[in-house]
Amino acid sequence: MCGIAGIFFKNAETNANLGRALVDMLDGCQHRGLDSTGFALYENTFKGLRLRFIVDDDSEATVARVKTALAQQGAALLSEKREGASFVVEVEYSGEIRPFAYAMEHAAKLVSIGSSLDIIKDVGTAHDLDGVYGIRSIAGSHGVGHVRLATESEVKPEAAHPFWATGFSDVAIVHNGQITNYWKMRRRLEARGFEFRTDNDSELIAVYLxxxxxxxxxxxxxxxxxxxxxxxxxxxxxxxxxxxxxAKDRLAAKPMVMFENDDLVAIASEEVSLNRLFPGRPLSTTEPAPGTFRTWSH
Amino acid sequence: MVTLDLAQISVRDANTAMRAAAAQGEDIELVNPDARHHLGVGLVAPVKVTIRGSAGYFCAGLSHGARFEIDSNVGWGVGDSLYDGSVVVGGNASAIAGVALRGGEVVVKGNIGSRAGQVMKAGTLLCCGNASFLAGYMMYGGRIILLGDSGERVGEDMSGGAIYVGGRVQSLGADAKLAEITPEEYADIYAFLAKYGIAFEGGLQKIVNAGSKLRYGVNEPVSRPLSYTVAEEGTYWNAKVAEDIHAKALIGRYRIRGYGAAKAAPHFNDIALKIDPERIHAASDALATVNLKTTLGDRNGAKPLELSMPVLIAPMSYGALSKSTKIALARASKLAGVVENTGEGGMLPEQRAEAGQLIYQCLSGRLGWNIHDMLKADGLEIYISQGAKPGLGGQLMAKKVTKELAAVRGIPEGIDLRSPSRHPDIMGADDLVIKVEEFREATGYAKPISIKMGAGRVRDDIKIAYKDGFDFVQLDGMQGSTGAASTEVLENMGIPTLAAIQEALEGLREIDAGDDMPIVLMGGVKDGVDAVKALALGASAVAMGTAALIAGGCISCMQCHVGNCVVGIATQDPEHEERYKIDVQAKAIARYLEAVRWQIATLTKALGHSDFRQLSRADLVALTPEAAAITGLPYDPDYHPVEHVLTEVA
Structure with missing residues (x-):
């Protein structure tokens, strides 16, 4: 039960606007969910792989566990920092991502692993997160974001969106809706060796992909x-x-509006989010047809 | 003309300023709208409103008489429940354009999204482009004109009205068929298009209701069924089971009846008050000393409902019940200082006049729902579901849709009336919050807004109710009754009232919600003893439906669902209704409510309290292991029901 937003810049000149654009778009639809907010941002500045973890109250122990696990996996630590509810490291690692990810998930609550992806999510609004994580100043080529009203699972940073497609560097999803064949799909994926960290149906989409x-x-x-x-x-x-x-289901019960011009593609739950990018200007928007999907890439 | 800049002021301030300007007869221009929601909602004045850009959800919704022009696009539900007036959209409209139109004209120059004109009742919805799927879904009346393609399943389950398609009819919905168009209709449509400067001279295809649903091959036998209100002793293959099998062997489908779940499930009788009978005798002056006054609905600053005791009349519709019964309930509620509720069927003027305080209910079919009655109400309520048949919409056969009833509900007379099982604009908690805000904007944030929910997934649903900002919740367990539902649903869906309150309170605790969102518990609350138990479990008040009907003459004849109620309660037949004496039954209901008041006061005092809010779980025990498991109360079968002691004292 949520609002979603995504933006894709066609020209690198506008990449500096990424964080600000997503904060504004999510602020525009924040009424759809006040519990938590999250961003998946694609930057080009990582030295190696970036890993972000949610840290518990006993943060020193968590950080120590993460470092031990990194060493065991043969990942060389390049940098580390504490930021809000998370602990972020950049590492040199050249092995397979999925076993690495599962090993790290056993050490701490892993949010994402990416060579350009960073998932920042926490309880609070888009502006709250911006205050803690400095989202507006983050530059990048594209990203997605989410505001959440928790209905079935708890309000905590790790239950917020986006969800990383665990094991796949740089793949993330945000979702508005409800997957009703959740348990059937989950059991099928678990039988094939995939692991789940929450009972959230949005995580299922990430693992499915x-x-x-x-x-x-x-x-x-x-x-x-x-x-x-x-x-x-x-x-x-x-x-x-x-x-x-x-992707959009055949019932089209969950809204989605998009706008595209020569510079960008913007998609959101509501037009009010798109209009935040162009204040005072009526936009020529379209709604994706039910049961359709589409991608844009550089 | 007044110009308002939405880059400078909030939507709430803009709507307030629009109402003030319109009252002076000023036309209005909105600049920098940037697709914000709720623009012009609830505006009742014959002025022109120009929106320079795009508008969001429910633009011009719940308005009457204004002429809106939007330069660009609109979001979900443009012209929602429009009473009269016009809305012209220069760009595209998103889903459910013209939803629940009660009159007036909505013109969209571009394309429209899915389910356009859902549950519309009158007026015209015109789309110059293409429509998405399910246009005219469950429409009751009025006309939809689509100059482009129809979208899939056009006219699905429409009951009345007509849909005209200029482009391709992509596929017909269930129970829809093509029909001939008369020259007069063509002339009328071309004149309408000319009025809005739209050049179109092509041919059209007309779609209407085929009338093939809602017809059963074989009717249920006209024998009077064994009463569900009498406990059935004896063998597993008892007379009631045999009767049910015989009936189904004849009709080959589910059966329909009124009343609530009859099967044994833990209920208020299975818990007891930890009370010393002697103290009941000593509490005979309780009415004068125990505080029963309570308020409901000021959680968000609205003017609350003021109750003389923590009791409400449960929502029951004019339609399921006769007008005379609704008037008697309203009168009795005023005599007792409690709150009456319209239920699904719209607000009767007589009911409004007789009730001291009245909650106005909004259901999926938006039957009778309009801005004028919203403004007359003391509280607004969004019905999601009910304990007797959670998840199902209502049905009212054509013979019950009388001229007067049709007028109150805003639908054509004599149609087979189906209500959708869900609201057109509430697909989840995120949409619901926008709907609640629409009602607040339309009524100036002055009225409490409650939610009525049947007990299904209460633990999750109550959290949504809290987060979406409802002022209070009316929670209805499986023992709740209805005028008509299938027996399978009545007996097998939902969870018991005792379990419902327990899950609700646990759910609220899980999100640290405290106790600032009151819960009104209903579903088989039959007297003041049950009320005290509900209050001690954690409810803030109770609502009584069936008990009030029985107090007012119901003899459980089990004819509710066919409308042949012999005492004139659950019927629209004038001959039957004539038997119902409004004044006699209003007084009887009021006297019963006084007995309930006396019971609540006496038991509260006997438990050592001076205010019903001091009742707690410490005052309760469970008499059965099942009730103990559901409620978490200590199992202590040595306590006895107190009803017989109350009788002696009385």
Missing amino acids: AEKLAQGETLEQALEQSVDDLDGVFSFLVSTKDGIGF
């Missing part, structure tokens, strides 16, 4: 199948290292 990508399918193929495989009402955005995409 990860499984398709693991089989060598393209993102377009994965999105096309998701419309058939996932049951329920949903509008979701997916982001990868190269771009963003959406």
Whole structure:
């Protein structure tokens, strides 16, 4: 039960606007969910791989566990910092991502691993997060974001969106809706060795896409199948290292509006979010048709 | 003309300023709207409103008489429940354009989203472009003109009205069919298009209701069923089970009846008050000394409902019940200083006049729902579901849709009336919060807004109610009654009232909500003893429906669902209704409510309290292991029901 937003810059000159654009878009639809907010941002400044963890109250112990686990996995620590509810490291690592991710998830609550992706999520509003994490000043080529009204799972940073497609560097999703064949799909994926960290149905979409990508399918193929495989009402955005995409269920019960010009593609739950990018200017927007999907990439 | 800049002021301030300007007869221009929601909501004045840009959800909703022009796009629900007036959209309209139109004209120059004109009742919705799927879904009347393509399943489950399509009819919805267009209709449509300067001279296809649903092959036998209110002793294959099998063997489908769940499930009888009977005798002056006054609904600064005791009349519609019964309930509620509720069927002028305080209910079909009655109400309520049949919409057969009833509900007379199982604009908690805000904007944030929910997934639902800012919750367990539902649903869906309150309170505790959102518990609350138990469990008040009907003459004849109520309560037949004496029954209901008041006061005092708010779980025990498991109360079968002691004292 939420609002979603995504932006894709076609020209690198406007990349400096990424954080500000997503903060404004999410602020525009913040009424759809006041519990928590999150961003998946694609930057180009990482030295190696960036890992972000949610730290518990006993943060020193968590940080120590993370460092031990990194050493065990053969990941060399390049930098580290505490930021809000999270602990962020950049590491040199060249092995397989999925076993690495599962090993790190056992050490602490892992949010994301990416060579350009950073997922920042916490309880509070878009402006609250901006105050703690300095979102507005983050530059990048594209990103997605989410405001959440928690209905079935708890209000805590790790239950916020976006969800990382665990094991797949740089893939994230944000979702508005409800997947009603959640347990059936989850059991199927668990039988194939995929692990779940929450009971949130949005995590399922991330893992579902990860499984398709693991089989060598393209993102377009994965999105096309998701419309058939996932049951329920949903509008979701997916982001990868190269771009963003959406999929929308056949009932079209969850809103999605998009705007595209020569410079950018912007997608959001409501037009009011898109209009925050162009104050005072009526936009020529479109609504994706029910049961469709699309991607944009650089 | 007054110009308002939404880059400078909030929507709430803009709507207030619009109302003030319109009262002076001033036209209004809104600049920098930037797709904000609720623009012009609730405006009742014949002025022109120009919106220089795009508007968000519910633009011009719940308005009457104004002429809106929007330069660009609009979001969900443009012209929602428009009473009269016009709305012209220069760009595209999102989902449910013209939802629940009660009159007036909505013109969209571009395309429209899905479910356009859902549950509309009158007026005209015109789209110059293409429509998405389910245009005219469950419409009751009026006309939709689509100059482009129809979208899939056009006219799905429409009951009345007509849809005209200039482009391709992509597919017909269930129970819809093509029909001939008369020259007069063509002339009328072309004149309408000319009025808005739209050049179109092509042919049209007309779609109307096919009338193939809502017809059963074989009717249920006209025998009087064994009463569900009498406990059935004896074997597993008892007379009631046999009767049910015989009936189904004849009709080959589910059966329908009134009243609530009859199967045994833990209920108020299965918990007891930890009370010393002697103290009841000593509490005979309780009415004078125990505080029963309470308020409901000021959590967000609205003017609260003031109750002389923590009791409300449960929501029951004019339609399920006769007009005479609704008047008697309203009169009795005023005599007792409690709150009456319209239920689904709209607000009767007589009911408004007779009730001291009245909650006005908004359901999925938006039957009777309009801005004028919203402004007359003391509280507004969004119905999501009810304990007797959670998740299902209502049905009213054509013979019950009388001229007067149709007028109150805003629908054509004599149609087979179906209500959708869900609201057109509430698909989740995120949409619901926008809907609640619409009602607040339309009524100046002055009225409490409550939510009525049947007991299903209460633990989750109550959190949504809290986060979406409702002022209070009316929570209805599976023992709640209805005028008509299938027996399978009545007996097997939902959770018991005792479990419902328990889950609700636990859910609120899980999100640290404190106790600032009151819960009104209903579903089989039959007297003041049950009320005290509910209050001690944590409810802030109770609502009584069936008990009030029985007090006012219901003899459980089990004819509610066919409308042949012999005492004139659950019927629209004038001959039957004539048997109902409003004044006699109003007084009887009021006397019963006084008995309830006496019971609540006496038991509260006997438990050692001077205010019903001091009642707590410490005052309760469970008499059965099942009730103990549900409520978490200590199992102590040595306590006895107190009803017989109350009788002696009385």
